Amino acid sequence: MAFRCLNLLRNLKNNSSTILRQSLLSTTTITNITQQKIQNIKKYKTENNITYLEDPDTFGTLSGQKVIKEALEDEGDIQEEKYLQEQPLKSQKLTIKQYADIIKQYLQHKRIKEAIDVLETRMLKEDRVKPENYIYNILIGACAEVGYTKKAFQLYNDMKRRALRPTGDTYTCLFESCINSPYPTYGLKMATHLRNLMIEKNIEPNLTNYNVMIKAFGRCADLQTAFKIVDEMISKKIKIRSHTFNHLLQACITDKNHGLKYALIVWRKMLNMKEKPNLYSFNLMLRCVKDCNVGSKEDLLEVIGIIQASLPIRSVENLKEIEGQQQRLLSGAPNDRKMTENQSFVYSSSDSERNIITEANEKHVKPTDFSKSHSDGKCSSTTDPTDLELVTQDQNTLEVIENYKKTTPLPKRYAPNLLSRVVQIDQVLAFQDVSTSQEKFAIIGGQEDFLNEMEVYSIKPDIKTFTQMLPLIENSTEAEIKLIDTMKTLKIKRDIDFYNMLIKKRCLRKDYDSAFMVRNLIEEDNASVRKHPFNKKHKLKVDVMTYGALALACTTREMADKLLNEMKEKQLKVNIEMLGALLKNAAINMQFGYVLYVMDIVKQEKLKVNTAFLRHLETFNDRCIRSIEKNEKEKRDSPVLKAAYNRFSDIYNNWITDVNVEEALKPENPWKQFTEPHPATVQRENFQIVEPKRFYKKKRHYKPYTPRLK
Numbered sequence: 001m002a003f004r005c006l007n008l009l010r011n012l013k014n015n016s017s018t019i020l021r022q023s024l025l026s027t028t029t030i031t032n033i034t035q036q037k038i039q040n041i042k043k044y045k046t047e048n049n050i051t052y053l054e055d056p057d058t059f060g061t062l063s064g065q066k067v068i069k070e071a072l073e074d075e076g077d078i079q080e081e082k083y084l085q086e087q088p089l090k091s092q093k094l095t096i097k098q099y100a101d102i103i104k105q106y107l108q109h110k111r112i113k114e115a116i117d118v119l120e121t122r123m124l125k126e127d128r129v130k131p132e133n134y135i136y137n138i139l140i141g142a143c144a145e146v147g148y149t150k151k152a153f154q155l156y157n158d159m160k161r162r163a164l165r166p167t168g169d170t171y172t173c174l175f176e177s178c179i180n181s182p183y184p185t186y187g188l189k190m191a192t193h194l195r196n197l198m199i200e201k202n203i204e205p206n207l208t209n210y211n212v213m214i215k216a217f218g219r220c221a222d223l224q225t226a227f228k229i230v231d232e233m234i235s236k237k238i239k240i241r242s243h244t245f246n247h248l249l250q251a252c253i254t255d256k257n258h259g260l261k262y263a264l265i266v267w268r269k270m271l272n273m274k275e276k277p278n279l280y281s282f283n284l285m286l287r288c289v290k291d292c293n294v295g296s297k298e299d300l301l302e303v304i305g306i307i308q309a310s311l312p313i314r315s316v317e318n319l320k321e322i323e324g325q326q327q328r329l330l331s332g333a334p335n336d337r338k339m340t341e342n343q344s345f346v347y348s349s350s351d352s353e354r355n356i357i358t359e360a361n362e363k364h365v366k367p368t369d370f371s372k373s374h375s376d377g378k379c380s381s382t383t384d385p386t387d388l389e390l391v392t393q394d395q396n397t398l399e400v401i402e403n404y405k406k407t408t409p410l411p412k413r414y415a416p417n418l419l420s421r422v423v424q425i426d427q428v429l430a431f432q433d434v435s436t437s438q439e440k441f442a443i444i445g446g447q448e449d450f451l452n453e454m455e456v457y458s459i460k461p462d463i464k465t466f467t468q469m470l471p472l473i474e475n476s477t478e479a480e481i482k483l484i485d486t487m488k489t490l491k492i493k494r495d496i497d498f499y500n501m502l503i504k505k506r507c508l509r510k511d512y513d514s515a516f517m518v519r520n521l522i523e524e525d526n527a528s529v530r531k532h533p534f535n536k537k538h539k540l541k542v543d544v545m546t547y548g549a550l551a552l553a554c555t556t557r558e559m560a561d562k563l564l565n566e567m568k569e570k571q572l573k574v575n576i577e578m579l580g581a582l583l584k585n586a587a588i589n590m591q592f593g594y595v596l597y598v599m600d601i602v603k604q605e606k607l608k609v610n611t612a613f614l615r616h617l618e619t620f621n622d623r624c625i626r627s628i629e630k631n632e633k634e635k636r637d638s639p640v641l642k643a644a645y646n647r648f649s650d651i652y653n654n655w656i657t658d659v660n661v662e663e664a665l666k667p668e669n670p671w672k673q674f675t676e677p678h679p680a681t682v683q684r685e686n687f688q689i690v691e692p693k694r695f696y697k698k699k700r701h702y703k704p705y706t707p708r709l710k
Helices: 002-039 075-085 096-108 112-126 133-146 149-161 168-179 184-200 207-219 223-235 242-253 259-272 279-291 297-309 316-331 437-442 446-456 463-472 477-489 496-508 512-530 533-538 544-553 557-569 576-588 592-605 611-633 639-659
Strands: 398-401 427-431
Touching (some): 096 112, 096 133, 133 149, 149 168, 168 184, 168 207, 184 207, 207 223, 207 242, 223 242, 259 279, 259 297, 279 446, 279 463, 437 446, 437 463, 446 463, 446 477, 463 477, 463 496, 496 512, 496 544, 512 544, 592 611, 592 639, 611 639
């Protein structure tokens, strides 16, 4: 029985192995058959031999070419994946102060683009550090200093997107960027937008913000808004100090037609509010006298009316009489020039020619308005009339007769000083237009009285005061020597800018010998400095501006050649402005050799010409053509002039192509320099950014104190 079971098991094993072998053979055969079937798929060919693979999930197979499936990936997904994978190390990050120190190092060397890249590239992209408003304020202030208005407001918008709160310094720097913008219209647009934004968000400006707003709108020639801001300050009971009036004086300088009139009005308001002018105020007044006009006769009479308004009214009958005299005066009645004694003036935008509104009655004056009279600012009637003006000469702009009884004789002045606190003028007999700089300077006292007025306020003039006073004095050598003697008396050191202005003034009146004599004055000052070895840093050095002013005196080619050789000896590079002055002298004197000599220097030095230089050449060309045509009409032979002009025209045509005038006259974007890296110079620059030290915190474990046992 047992043997039968063993045989049965043996038979089962043999049968199972055979079954497995058969099954394996069958599967291999099946796989071979299926592979053959797949390889031998029916191909349906069209008449163009285009195959169809019977795969509904494949597209573009009609050409018979292999289809390459490209994985479509979004750029944003790639950046996000790269952002998540490339995490910066903690040791790579710096503190906000350390980033600020790096930015300040770039700004110290005027590298605006590199300083901005520290924020936009290193902090935000590489180190992934969240900046603070301190970093943005530094960069906005740097952009404001160079007039990069567009980038300053971009940083401001980026600052708000990062939920950083702008401070008062931020708004100050933004208004400063509008002030220094090379495009005044764009600066005014952005300043208006920023002011409206502050009003919309109920941001209360501080005193510094108000001052810079006045300065911004004034520099951008929006004098009306500047006065409105001052009225807003008074309505909010903000004390107006002298620096606010100085910003208003800067605003008046932008109005070239009536700027001096508004400046005198601002000056009287400053005195009525008992604010003491400083040195900056007097220098701004000189600048306004030099650059602006006072307007018409009526405009100056209105300014004198403001001076009369500061005096007390003696009686109502006198007031009515003065009002009648004023009406007859403005209507043109002769021999009756008495001014009203109580007037108030505001800036009006309705009429640009007459934007001063007068009010004769004191009862209607509001003390809260800056542009109206202030009851607190009136001058005391007990003050002695020490500033009484008396003019009796014909050549002066005003003739005044004073009718006051005085016990002591008062000093006579050549013109009334409208800057004085007390100006008592009763009757104006004659009046002329104030047009020249000397006449405008005369109505504020002239040289002596202007300096005396500064002495009243215990203000010592500086070199800038005399530099601005130089073009306002009489155009004579005696007046200039007198001014220099006054500077020596006051112990004011002359600088090279003062002497450059002196050379230019003498050249403009064609006193060329005296212009070259200024160099002797410079050498005398340097000789006095040599006696003091510690003052060698104050030694005057002749610069390019000095030679540019002397170029106005070079009437011949020999003088120009001598001047240019002297510049080469002192290693000074000539510029296109200086060559333009030489070309102007050559064109006026009709010297063809001189003109070609200057043109050749421009080509050799590879200088970029400007419109003024080309205008001189065109004027010279037209003048030559007119002179030749005139000779032909009068039937006069001029072979020398024709030959010289033909030679000049041939050289001029070739010179225009060589200099590439069209490329040189293309307008340049002043902000382009801040978007490109700083160019490498020929000289070696001692410029190196010092990276801050990184401090690592050591893991210190607490160890209890155990005394040492000896």
